[in-house]
Amino acid sequence: MMNTAVDVALARFQPRLPLAVAYSGGADSTALLLACAQRWPGRVHAIHVHHGLQPAADAFEQACRAFCAQIGVPLSVGRVDARHRCGESPEDAARRARYEEIRRIAGAIRSPDAIEDIALAHHADDQVETLLIALSRGAGLPGLAAMPAVAERSGLRWHRPLLEVPAGAIREWLRCRGVRWIEDPTNADPQYLRNRLRATVLPALDASLPQFRALFARSARHAAEAQGLLEELAREDLERVGDPPALAALRLLSEPRRRNLLRFWLRTRHGTTPTAAQLSELSRQIAHCSTRGHGLRIRVGRGLAERRGDCLVWMPEES
C-alpha cells in the first residue's frame, strides 16, 4: 500500500509506551487507533468517553467496543455529564470534562506499566478551524498559537501525531483499508461556528490557496513561540514584583508588559482569565494608584482584584 501522509506522520511519532489513544469512534481517532495498534501491538490502550447528554452516545460506545474487540485493543469507557458553567460554551464544557475523564481513566490503567502518554486525533483541518475560530474572537497570541503537537498537562504528555495530516487523507487511509467509522451528526450542525467554517471557508481556501494548511500551521507555530517568550518575560517580571505583586513595582512596567504580567499572574496563581476590557482597566487603575489613600477594587475574571496595603491581591467571588 502507498506510503500516505498518515503513515509518514505515524513513522515520526515516538511516544512512550504503553500509549493510550483517545478514541471517539469518528474517522480520525479510528485511523489513529488502528495505526498505533498495528505499529505497537499489545502496547496500545483505547479510552472512550461517553457523553451522557448526547442522544447518540450509546451507539458510539457500542461501535467503539465492537471495533476494539475486532482489532484486539483493550478499551476503557468513562462517562461525563458535561453541563456547562456560567460563561462557558457547551462545547468547551464537554471538552474540559472529556479531558478530565481521559486523565482519570489513564491514571487507573496498568498495562502492565502506567500510562504517561495520550494521543489525540486532531488533524490539519482541525488546526486551521481552531485558528480561524481564534481570529473570529479577536484572540491574542495564546489563541493564535492554536493546538500544540505535544503538551504536558496534569502529569501526562498529550500528543497530536496527525496535526499535519489533512482530514481527507485520513478518510482515504481508512477507505483503502475497508475500515468504517461513525459520523457524529453534530459535526454537520450549522449552529456551531466550527462546522460552518468546515463546510464553507475551508473549501474556499482549498480552491484559492491549496497550501493553506501548512501555511496556517506555520503561523500558529510562530504565535506559539512568541507566546512562550512572553511567558518567560512574565515569569521573570513576577519574580521581580513579588507575589502578591507590589503596586509600586507594577507601575514601573510599560503598559503592555504590565498587562502581560497580570494576565500570567491571574492565570497561573489564581486560575482565572480576565477579559481584555477588565485587564486594561486593572492596568490603568494600577498606573494611577500612586498615593497611600488611593483605593483599588475591580472585578477581574471570576473574582475581585483589590489593593491591600502596598500590594495587589485577587480573591475569588463568593458563589
Ligand SMILES: Nc1ncnc2c1ncn2[C@@H]1O[C@H](COP(=O)(O)OP(=O)(O)OP(=O)(O)O)[C@@H](O)[C@H]1O
Ligand atoms: N468521546 C470521546 N472519547 C474519547 N476521545 C475523544 C472523544 N471525543 C473526542 N475525542 C478525542 O479528541 C479528539 C478531537 O475531538 P473532536 O471532537 O475534534 O473529534 P471527533 O470529530 O469527535 O472525532 P474524530 O477526531 O475521531 O473524528 C478526537 O480526535 C479524539 O482523539
